[in-house]
Amino acid sequence: MLYGFLVLLICQLVGELIVRYLDLPFPGPVVGMAILLIALMINGGVPDSIRQASEGLLSYLALLFVPAGVGLMVHFQLIAADGLTILTALVLSTALTLLVTGFILNRMAPDAIEKDQKG
Amino acid sequence: MNDIVNIWVYLSASPILSIVITITGFLIATRINRLAGGSAFLHPVIVAIALIVAFLTLVETSYEQYFEGAQFIHFLLGPATVALAVPLFDHLDRVRLMFWPIIIACFSGILTAALSTIGIVLLMGGSRETVLSLTPKSVTSPIAMGIAEKIGGFPSLTAGLVLVTGAIGCVIGPVLFRLLRIRDHSVQGFTMGLAAHGFGTAQCFTISSVAGAFAGLAMGMTGMVSAFVLPVLVKVLGI
Structure with a gap:
């Protein structure tokens, strides 16, 4: 468990270093996730301690969002000023995203499975 | 009375108070959500945020003071993001089976989410900060916050x-x-x-394990692809 947690932290550290060094436009932990994914593919499996640490952290994922979410209180003015715009954008865009993604995947997915079975 | 004030001043300076408030707020919110029959309108995270904001306002504590302690919980989002590689690895076989449909749906979905958000906010006259904070709205929080920071939005508003x-x-x-x-x-x-990232994933696991697995996969892929695509998109659009 501790070993697994250390692996996660080291992946994040290397990710942060790569982002800093190459001045990449995305967050360090994302690069850390890519590094871990590649490492797991090379390893061909997930070591027990890494699985334990990952599942432990991910089972409390919702709690980890709370401190940042409380930060909404700092933006009361912006939310009050753009409130209707924000709500409209969130509802319409989420509906549109669900519609487009679901429609495309629903049309294409059965074909892909069929081809796979034939091939 | 003076003693109580002294104790309060001492506690406010220590991270323990913020951490206890955060976990207590979350547990109460979880209980409330369960009493409401697990309604998506009363999601534990949303309820917890509302409770904690109300409490902090009541005791006149600023967000900066609260976050000084709560950052220790917040920090764990980094390793948790890295940990998303494990469920992603578990579903690699499924990705290979449906590779192209998933890739095309993933890119179309991400572009729809970002472009429709940018379009609606700009049409309705929202500020630049609002546009940039809203653009990564469909991306799972830890990655969305990183993207918002990179493109010039407010990470806490995005979250x-x-x-x-x-x-x-x-x-x-x-x-x-x-x-x-x-x-x-x-x-x-x-x-x-x-x-709907993690919220959608949690809900899908209650439908079936296949739905949950694919939701987790989509959440991971959307996060990774968005982190690469959205900063470039914003630059190209010149926002």
Whole structure:
């Protein structure tokens, strides 16, 4: 468990270093996730301690969002000023995203499975 | 009375108070959500945020003071993001099987989410900060916050709006699937994970394990692809 947690932290550290060094436009932990994914593919499996640490952290994922979410209180003015715009954008865009993604995947997915079975 | 004030001053300076408030708020919110029958409108994270904001306002504590302690919980989002590689690895076989449909749906979904958000906010006259904070709204929080920071939005505003997006997706999703007659659980799962990240994933695990697995996959893929695509998109559009 501790070993697994250390692996996660080291992946994040290397990710942060790569982002800093190459001045990449995305967050360090994302690069850390890519590094871990590649490492797991090379390893061909997930070591027990890494699985334990990952599942432990991910089972409390919702709690980890709370401190940042409380930060909404700092933006009361912006939310009050753009409130209707924000709500409209969130509802319409989420509906549109669900519609487009679901429609495309629903049309294409059965074909892909069929081809796979034939091939 | 003076003693109580002294104790309060001492506690306010220590991280223990913020951490206890955060976990207590979350547990109360979880209980409230369970009493409400698990309604997506009363998602534990949203309720917890509302409770904690109300409490902090009541005791006149600023967000900066609160976050000084709460950052120790917040820090764990980094390793948790790295940990997403494990469920992603678990579903690699499924990705290979549906590779191209998933890739095309993933890119179309991400572009739809970002462009429709930017379009609606600009049309309705929202500020630049609002546009940039809203753009990564369908991306799972830890990555969305990183993207917002990179493109010039407010990470804390993004975090809150991402959570609201998740709750909205959980309400709209099932209705749309009925209208579009989408019955395949893998399609439902991927769609929910793309548009409503962790909230959608959690809800999909209650439908079936296939739906949950595909939602988790979509959440991970959307996060990774968005982190690469959105900063470039914003630069190209010149926002």
